[in-house]
Structures are given as C-alpha cells and as structure tokens.
Amino acid sequence: MGTLQLPSFLLTSHKFQKPFQSRSTKSASHSSRIHQSSLDISRPASAKPEMLDVDLRWHDHRPGARPTEYDVVVIGCGPSGLRLAEQAARRCLRVCCVDPSPLAAWPNNYGVWVDEFAAMGLDPFLDKTWPMTAVIVDDRRTKYLNRPYGRISRNGLKTHLLQECTSHGVEFHQAKAWEVKHNEFSSAISCSSGYELKANLVVDATGFSSPFIEYDKKRNHGYQIAHGILAEVNCHPFDLDKMLLMDWRDSHMDSEPYLRPQNSKTPTFLYAMPLNSTLIFLEETSLVSRPILSYTEIKRRMTARLRHLGIKLKRVIEDEKCLIPMGGPLPKIPQSTMAIGGAAGLVHPSTGYMVVRGLELAPVIAEAMVECLGSTRMVRGRQLRHKMWSSLWTGERKRAREFYWFGMEMLLRLDLKGTRSFFDAFFDLDNYCWEGFLSSRLSLRELLLLSLYLFGNASSKCKWDIVSKCPVPFVRMAGNLAIQST
Ligand SMILES: Cc1cc2nc3c(=O)[nH]c(=O)nc-3n(C[C@H](O)[C@H](O)[C@H](O)COP(=O)(O)OP(=O)(O)OC[C@H]3O[C@@H](n4cnc5c(N)ncnc54)[C@H](O)[C@@H]3O)c2cc1C
Incomplete structure (x- = not known):
C-alpha cells in the first residue's frame, strides 16, 4: 500500500x-x-433452510469421552464463528462449535469486493463476479467504478469451512447456548440440549443480537x-x-x-x-x-x-x-466472553459491511488464542481475556472505528441532496482512498486527510449540514480519540 x-x-x-x-x-x-x-x-x-451435506464430528457427551474441556468453544456457526473455529483448530487448539443447526445453509445474500476475498484465497467461493460496479447518483450522473464485486456462494463457503473444521478436529454440538458462566480459569456453557460444555475460552459469534456480550455505554x-x-x-x-x-x-x-x-x-x-x-x-x-x-x-x-x-x-x-x-459503542473491553463478527462490533459503521472483516480477523484472533492456550503456554483468566480483546480491538482499529462511526452520524444527518453530493465526491476520490475507506484499510492519518478533502469539496449545502448538524458527534469522536491516544 x-x-x-x-x-x-x-x-x-x-x-x-x-x-x-x-x-x-x-x-x-x-x-x-x-x-x-x-x-x-x-x-x-421457502421457510425451511437447505441442509448442507458434510460429515461433521459431533461432540460426544458420554461420560469419560474426551475432551472433557475444550480450549475454545465458539457459539454460532455464521461466517465469523466457523472461520475462527477452523483457524484455531488449524493451530492445534481443541475447539467445539455450538449452533442450533450447524448444517443449515446461511440465509443472507452476501456481496463483497473481489480483491478482499482474493486476498484471503477465498475467491473460489464467489458464485458470480462483476468486473465493474456502478453508482447512480441521479438521473444525469453515473459513476463506473473499476473494482470488481462478487456474490458469495453461501453454500460453497460454508461447506468449505465446515469441511476444514472437521479435518482439523473441530467438534460440533447441535444446540442453542443458553447461559455462559465464568470461573476464574474456565467457563461453562449450558445448552438447550441439557448438556454443559466446558472451555478455557468462550467466543460469542452469534451475530448482532448477542445475549452474552456486555456493554458499559448506551447503545x-x-x-x-x-x-x-x-x-x-x-x-x-x-x-x-x-x-x-x-x-x-x-x-x-x-x-x-x-x-x-x-x-x-x-x-x-x-x-x-x-x-x-x-x-x-x-x-x-x-x-x-x-x-x-x-x-x-x-x-x-x-x-x-x-x-x-x-x-x-x-x-x-x-x-x-x-x-x-x-456504529454505537463497542462492547465492554475486556470481558470474560470473547466475541467475533456482529457480536464484537465488527460491522463497518458507515457501510454495514462485515462479512470480510470477520473472516480476515479470525486468523489474527486465532494467533492470539494459541499464544495463550497453546500446549506450552498457560495464560488464563484475566490475562487471557485482556490479550484476546486487545488482539481484536487494537488502539489503531478502535481509533479508525471512531472515525467510521462519525461518518455514520454524518450520513444520518444528510438528506437525499446531501447524500448524493457526498457520494458524488466520495467516488471521485482516488481508488486508494475510497477502496481503503470501504475496506477499513486506511490509517487514522489517511482518514483525517480524506475527510478534510471531502469536506473541502462538498457542496455548500452539504458543508452547512455537516457544520450545523454534526458538532455533537464530532466532539464525541474527538473526545474518544483523545482518550484512546493517552
Ligand atoms: C440480510 C443481511 C444481509 C447482509 N449482507 C451483507 C453483505 O452483503 N456483505 C457484508 O459484508 N455484510 C452483510 N451483512 C452483515 C453481516 O456480514 C452479516 O450479518 C453476517 O452474517 C454476520 O456474521 P456473524 O458470523 O457475525 O453472525 P451470523 O451470520 O448472524 O451467525 C450467527 C450464528 O449464531 C447462531 N446463534 C445465534 N444465537 C445462538 C445461540 N444462543 N447459541 C448457539 N448459536 C446461536 C445462529 O444460528 C447463526 O448460525 C448482512 C446482514 C444481513 C442481516
């Protein structure tokens, strides 16, 4: 870059x-x-989801079966949860995934930028790609963007992740997780099946409406x-x-x-x-x-x-x-349950995109897991929680997110005219800038320069909207950035 x-x-x-x-x-x-x-x-x-044909390894709850305690239990078999389970198991951790229906096809239609998927080697799991992307600003103006876009093959990607999980020893438990209890060095997950799973670390990958993640600020x-x-x-x-x-x-x-x-x-x-x-x-x-x-x-x-x-x-x-x-505040950091995906606040606050972010950060979290839980390491309890959350939400990522959150607050305050004027200027930026913004690749300094440039080139109406309607979010962002920089 x-x-x-x-x-x-x-x-x-x-x-x-x-x-x-x-x-x-x-x-x-x-x-x-x-x-x-x-x-x-x-x-x-059609109401019933399709079931995928993968031969999973199931958790064995008979007395005496091994393991009695996993290194990691991941709750939720969405894209983020499965990728994290696969990445952790690849690094020789003992992993179990709990989901009410691990083999059910994912329901959402996911769209992604092809370069993001290719960077993870996942481009074979796009079932359709378009060489160009179009943004129609109004009846007179259309922008053709030279960045290919793709549609994820939901069944292809999920089947691949399930197969990779299975071949690296991940076990599955078909149930809903009801409650997570934390002791000093381990956690217990009570499930709708009546069974309890034990783990050194529990990761919530249940999506946006997670019941297990705590917030200490108003959402x-x-x-x-x-x-x-x-x-x-x-x-x-x-x-x-x-x-x-x-x-x-x-x-x-x-x-x-x-x-x-x-x-x-x-x-x-x-x-x-x-x-x-x-x-x-x-x-x-x-x-x-x-x-x-x-x-x-x-x-x-x-x-x-x-x-x-x-x-x-x-x-x-x-x-x-x-x-x-x-947008909104991040979950309380750190806390006993680790999270990924929607549950961890990974959604891009200005665009709503997230699937790539969850997939690309899973190896980063898995690496931190193995540093704590790998066979020669004994990091547990508070230290483990701290290490896990700070591997996901580094200072730089938190600061960039403040910025994207401000972007969301600004978009909330723009009417149709202002929104058009914003995207007109945004997609006229150099590709490095708009692609980097949408893919969360820009540094804080780059984001600051980008916003100054956008502001300088916005219509006077758009400028007025930003100045008159966004002082509160701006002060909040500046305050949070100052706190995070200390
Ligand atoms: C309709 C829709 C379309 C979207 N399209 C895009 C897109 O095009 N591009 C993009 O980047 N993002 C998109 N998103 C945003 C985001 O990427 C998705 O929501 C994504 O599915 C989130 O992934 P996840 O792994 O965090 O959670 P989810 O995909 O929501 O998976 C959560 C899993 O947890 C399981 N679960 C829930 N509760 C429990 C429990 N108590 N116990 C056990 N298991 C549980 C669920 O059964 C599910 O399998 C879209 C979101 C929606 C809602």
Whole structure:
C-alpha cells in the first residue's frame, strides 16, 4: 500500500453518463402497464433452510469421552464463528462449535469486493463476479467504478469451512447456548440440549443480537434496513457486467409523489446484482437511519421503483429482511466472553459491511488464542481475556472505528441532496482512498486527510449540514480519540 498525501487525491475521471440510458428509458415507458398485483414482493421465501451435506464430528457427551474441556468453544456457526473455529483448530487448539443447526445453509445474500476475498484465497467461493460496479447518483450522473464485486456462494463457503473444521478436529454440538458462566480459569456453557460444555475460552459469534456480550455505554446505534429479493423477472434494465452498488434516483416517485417527502429526508437506494437477463437480486436499502425507517415504507418504495423500471416479478425465489445495527459503542473491553463478527462490533459503521472483516480477523484472533492456550503456554483468566480483546480491538482499529462511526452520524444527518453530493465526491476520490475507506484499510492519518478533502469539496449545502448538524458527534469522536491516544 502506498502512503497517502494530499496531492494523491487526484480525481478519477469518471465519465458522467446517463445511467443505463437506452434500456431504462425503454423500460420506463412500459411502467404504466404494470399493475400493483404483478409486483407482489412480500411473498415469503421457502421457510425451511437447505441442509448442507458434510460429515461433521459431533461432540460426544458420554461420560469419560474426551475432551472433557475444550480450549475454545465458539457459539454460532455464521461466517465469523466457523472461520475462527477452523483457524484455531488449524493451530492445534481443541475447539467445539455450538449452533442450533450447524448444517443449515446461511440465509443472507452476501456481496463483497473481489480483491478482499482474493486476498484471503477465498475467491473460489464467489458464485458470480462483476468486473465493474456502478453508482447512480441521479438521473444525469453515473459513476463506473473499476473494482470488481462478487456474490458469495453461501453454500460453497460454508461447506468449505465446515469441511476444514472437521479435518482439523473441530467438534460440533447441535444446540442453542443458553447461559455462559465464568470461573476464574474456565467457563461453562449450558445448552438447550441439557448438556454443559466446558472451555478455557468462550467466543460469542452469534451475530448482532448477542445475549452474552456486555456493554458499559448506551447503545445508540444507527440501523441499516433493507428489503431484498432474488427474483425471476420479465426483464431488467441493468448491464450484466456491472453490479449496481447504489442507485439514488428518485424519478419513480414522480408518479407516486406521496413517497417523495420522506425519501428526501431519509433516502433509500437500490442495490442490484444482475445474475442474468431474467434473474436478479434486488435490494431497496436505507443506508442508515435512526429511528429505523419502517420496513413497510421500504417495500413500498421498492414496488414503486420496480414498476417505474418496468421490472415485473415472475417468481420470488428468496426474500430477506436485512437489519444491521451500525456504529454505537463497542462492547465492554475486556470481558470474560470473547466475541467475533456482529457480536464484537465488527460491522463497518458507515457501510454495514462485515462479512470480510470477520473472516480476515479470525486468523489474527486465532494467533492470539494459541499464544495463550497453546500446549506450552498457560495464560488464563484475566490475562487471557485482556490479550484476546486487545488482539481484536487494537488502539489503531478502535481509533479508525471512531472515525467510521462519525461518518455514520454524518450520513444520518444528510438528506437525499446531501447524500448524493457526498457520494458524488466520495467516488471521485482516488481508488486508494475510497477502496481503503470501504475496506477499513486506511490509517487514522489517511482518514483525517480524506475527510478534510471531502469536506473541502462538498457542496455548500452539504458543508452547512455537516457544520450545523454534526458538532455533537464530532466532539464525541474527538473526545474518544483523545482518550484512546493517552
Ligand atoms: C440480510 C443481511 C444481509 C447482509 N449482507 C451483507 C453483505 O452483503 N456483505 C457484508 O459484508 N455484510 C452483510 N451483512 C452483515 C453481516 O456480514 C452479516 O450479518 C453476517 O452474517 C454476520 O456474521 P456473524 O458470523 O457475525 O453472525 P451470523 O451470520 O448472524 O451467525 C450467527 C450464528 O449464531 C447462531 N446463534 C445465534 N444465537 C445462538 C445461540 N444462543 N447459541 C448457539 N448459536 C446461536 C445462529 O444460528 C447463526 O448460525 C448482512 C446482514 C444481513 C442481516
């Protein structure tokens, strides 16, 4: 990575084009013929998750079975939990994973930047990639970003992680963890199966609504909320070689003006993965809101947008409600239960992305685990907790997160006009900067320079919004940065 200096903020020369002009105009002309009933986007997807075909090693609870105590018990078989279990077991730790359904397919549609996945050697587990990404700022301006995007093969990646876990000796216990009790040097997890698991270290990987992680500050999150569908459609206006990261157009509200006032205040955008000419994943997304924008409102906006684009749903294959808490304080650090993923506050506070972060930090945490729990080490209790949490939340990561949290607070306060102006300037940054920001790769100094630059180049309205509406979050960020630097 190069170092960032102000002169390197050269603007990339995106060509401003009318977004997907010919086809979207054509589609829009069909819109008056599409009826509400043809846009039934509330149809539930199949309720039962698919079961993956992997031969797991199960925890043996018969008396006398070994091990009686694990080095690590990971609660939750989401992407973060499984990757951590696999990485810890690879380093010869005795690991058990508890989940009510370890073999169930993951439910979410995950999108990631291809370079991030390739850096971990996981790019074979992308089932679709797009060489370019598009951001539609408004009816006149589209930016084409030269950064490939991919859709994770949920079943492929989960099967791979389960197989790797099994081949490195991870055991599984099918149950819900109910309670975690900590003694001085070990912990006990009571499970819905009636069994109790014992471990030197318990890691909570249960996602955002973790019941085991403590907070010592008020949790004033923002929320990303979205309604997504994987659908067979009559046609769609999007280029097959471009993933649509954001479409901030609101022309679909011309014919449904009652939607406009709230959208101007709390805007939503369309995120779309065109899989082929008639199969597409579509998601109407509120980047961040507080209080949470209503789900019904989001669905209404999506219906209006699809109607305007001439997209007629033939079959909804899957639907998902996405609700991601963003920003807010980190969990209490340290605490007896370690965490990873959503439970550890790893979600990017300005974007809602997290899956890569959990996957890439798992080896870092596993390394710290082995330094404490490996066969020649005897670090336990308070020292262990301290070492684990500080391996995850280093000073630099905490400071960068303060910054991203401030970014979220700023986005919360921008209306549609301000949001467009922000992303217009943001995606004109040098690739190193915007990619680094989205992938949490920038140092604090780089983040500071980036924000000064963005502020300097924002519209006067956007500047005024930031100055007049963000002093409280700014003071909080500055205060927290000062505390963390001492
Ligand atoms: C709909 C949706 C779409 C998303 N899309 C993206 C995206 O495109 N890109 C991105 O980067 N991020 C995305 N995210 C954000 C984030 O990456 C995901 O939420 C991700 O799944 C979090 O991973 P995790 O491993 O922390 O937890 P989860 O994936 O939530 O997994 C938690 C696991 O813990 C288990 N569990 C829960 N409670 C217990 C218990 N008491 N005992 C035992 N097991 C338990 C659950 O069964 C589950 O298997 C999305 C989030 C949502 C909700």
